[in-house]
Amino acid sequence: MNIRGVWALYSFEMQRTWRTLWQSVVTPVITTVLYFVVFGSAIGSRMEDIGGVDYGAFIVPGLMMLSLLTQSISNASFGIYFPKFSGTVYEMLSAPMSPIELVLGYVGAAATKSILLGLIILATANLFVDVRIEYPLVMILFLVLTALTFSLFGFIIGIWADGFEQLSFIPMLVVTPLTFLGGAFYSINMLPDPWRSISLFNPVVYLVSGFRWSFYGEGDVSIGLSLGITAAFLIACLAVVIWIFRTGYRLKE
Amino acid sequence: MQPIISISNLSKTYDGGVRALNSVSLDIEQGEIFALLGPNGAGKTTLISAVCGIVTPTSGTVLAGGHDIIRGYKKARAMIGLVPQEISTDAFETVWATVNFSRGLFGKAGDRAYIEQLLRDLALWDKKDAKIMELSGGMKRRVMIAKALSHEPEILFLDEPTAGVDVELRRSMWNLVRGLRERGVTIILTTHYIEEAEEMADRVGVIRGGEIIVVEETEAIMRKLGKRQLTLTLTEAMETVPDALAEWHLELADEGHRLVYSFDANDESTGIPSLLRRMGDLGIGFADLDTSKSSLEDIFVGLVNAQQEPAA
Numbered sequence A: 001m002n003i004r005g006v007w008a009l010y011s012f013e014m015q016r017t018w019r020t021l022w023q024s025v026v027t028p029v030i031t032t033v034l035y036f037v038v039f040g041s042a043i044g045s046r047m048e049d050i051g052g053v054d055y056g057a058f059i060v061p062g063l064m065m066l067s068l069l070t071q072s073i074s075n076a077s078f079g080i081y082f083p084k085f086s087g088t089v090y091e092m093l094s095a096p097m098s099p100i101e102l103v104l105g106y107v108g109a110a111a112t113k114s115i116l117l118g119l120i121i122l123a124t125a126n127l128f129v130d131v132r133i134e135y136p137l138v139m140i141l142f143l144v145l146t147a148l149t150f151s152l153f154g155f156i157i158g159i160w161a162d163g164f165e166q167l168s169f170i171p172m173l174v175v176t177p178l179t180f181l182g183g184a185f186y187s188i189n190m191l192p193d194p195w196r197s198i199s200l201f202n203p204v205v206y207l208v209s210g211f212r213w214s215f216y217g218e219g220d221v222s223i224g225l226s227l228g229i230t231a232a233f234l235i236a237c238l239a240v241v242i243w244i245f246r247t248g249y250r251l252k253e
Numbered sequence B: 001m002q003p004i005i006s007i008s009n010l011s012k013t014y015d016g017g018v019r020a021l022n023s024v025s026l027d028i029e030q031g032e033i034f035a036l037l038g039p040n041g042a043g044k045t046t047l048i049s050a051v052c053g054i055v056t057p058t059s060g061t062v063l064a065g066g067h068d069i070i071r072g073y074k075k076a077r078a079m080i081g082l083v084p085q086e087i088s089t090d091a092f093e094t095v096w097a098t099v100n101f102s103r104g105l106f107g108k109a110g111d112r113a114y115i116e117q118l119l120r121d122l123a124l125w126d127k128k129d130a131k132i133m134e135l136s137g138g139m140k141r142r143v144m145i146a147k148a149l150s151h152e153p154e155i156l157f158l159d160e161p162t163a164g165v166d167v168e169l170r171r172s173m174w175n176l177v178r179g180l181r182e183r184g185v186t187i188i189l190t191t192h193y194i195e196e197a198e199e200m201a202d203r204v205g206v207i208r209g210g211e212i213i214v215v216e217e218t219e220a221i222m223r224k225l226g227k228r229q230l231t232l233t234l235t236e237a238m239e240t241v242p243d244a245l246a247e248w249h250l251e252l253a254d255e256g257h258r259l260v261y262s263f264d265a266n267d268e269s270t271g272i273p274s275l276l277r278r279m280g281d282l283g284i285g286f287a288d289l290d291t292s293k294s295s296l297e298d299i300f301v302g303l304v305n306a307q308q309e310p311a312a
Ligand SMILES: Nc1ncnc2c1ncn2[C@@H]1O[C@H](COP(=O)(O)OP(=O)(O)OP(=O)(O)O)[C@@H](O)[C@H]1O
Pocket: A253, B014, B015, B016, B018, B019, B020, B038, B039, B040, B041, B042, B043, B044, B045, B046, B047, B085
């Protein structure tokens, strides 16, 4: 195992984060504040509690998930796409690094970054509403699992993409709508029936629900199902990544 | 001694159907400077990329330091440094960060003293904190070399290291390469500047259309394939070559003031003494005589053209 190589790659990627600290931290903080001004104060004050939870607090897990998903995907996809675009990927390919080690470096850094972001959003939210976390360990587990899964997903997009537009295509056209429709700002139990059943096909529902369960002990679906679906998605992404390295798909001629 | 790189029957067909390498076999000896020559599109970069793991070979095997580049890729790659043809660097990083990153990627513990010396040798030390995008093209190329050398490789591939580099920098690169060789590093370089190969390489290989057509010691190839010319400056200009001298196939140059005789340096008898004797008999006087040999460039062009004809 080339631990030094993994560490070099990981810290090099994290370096990029520190360099763009401004965008990395300020943007989500401002976004979170805006959400709270609009949903928490303006609308939330006229909303009833959902399942005994104040509306402002209710949206915190969904808000975190929304950032976690989009940030994981964009960090990881950019992280691998950029070397491909600039040509510096030659160095990764010619280094004594196994596929697993490359993934650990890239995906590890992208996941770390979005976990940090999630925590920053949580801290910001805490300024506006009282957030209580019933099951902190499950919360951390979900945070890490989601960040890893979607960083892997982003890694796949970054390898597949052959233009910058495609990098933002999936997050914008697929992930953001799925998150909004996935109960980030409401409980899908509030939906009338065909919509509630249709929502159950949206994988993000399970993420948001499980994550919310770790905060307030209550979710739209059972916590076991949430964990199961998240794990299944993680395994699927892993399988694709392994296939990519086996075949050299879009990495090597 | 066992060759440090052993390539056997290496072929590469790109997805588009281009057969860039056609069953190439080549051994590189430890500690030599090997120059790979060939026209554009001959397959030089493809050959290097296949050895370094950037391109997956279609068939054939490559051993580096005895390690198979596929099955033992970690050990093989750890020995190799690569300076690719295209300059590509992380524009926003500093020289110091990017060179240290390369070292780490190859699994080596940090060594500030070594990296400092390396940057000094490459005249980059005063730029160590500069962002790469702030550097000139020649400096960027040196950063690429620094990255390739950062992990103290035993084998260094230089894919056209001196393309677009000014004369002074070119000289300093040659010195660097010689210095590396003295430390025991094996160097494989490609170049379009034949003088470079002539000046530096212990051996040259010529590749064309994905096939190695010649591999020879630089001196031997020049001795073997080099043509020599004898130029005689005549005391009196002549209009045509006299029939009595026909067997030497002479040419007139400089409006009849010079007679040029081309001969093969390897022939047992060059024909010069008999030519001079015959000229004496005919009363043709000459004021000066001069011999020259062809450069590797002439040889190279001759080789590539000669191979082209049967293929056509
Ligand atoms: N990625 C690729 N996909 C398809 N064909 C390629 C690719 N890279 C190179 N080729 C083709 O393979 C052949 C050999 O190219 P290569 O780059 O190895 O040549 P070269 O000897 O390095 O040339 P140059 O002196 O111009 O650098 C060429 O016909 C080229 O068009």
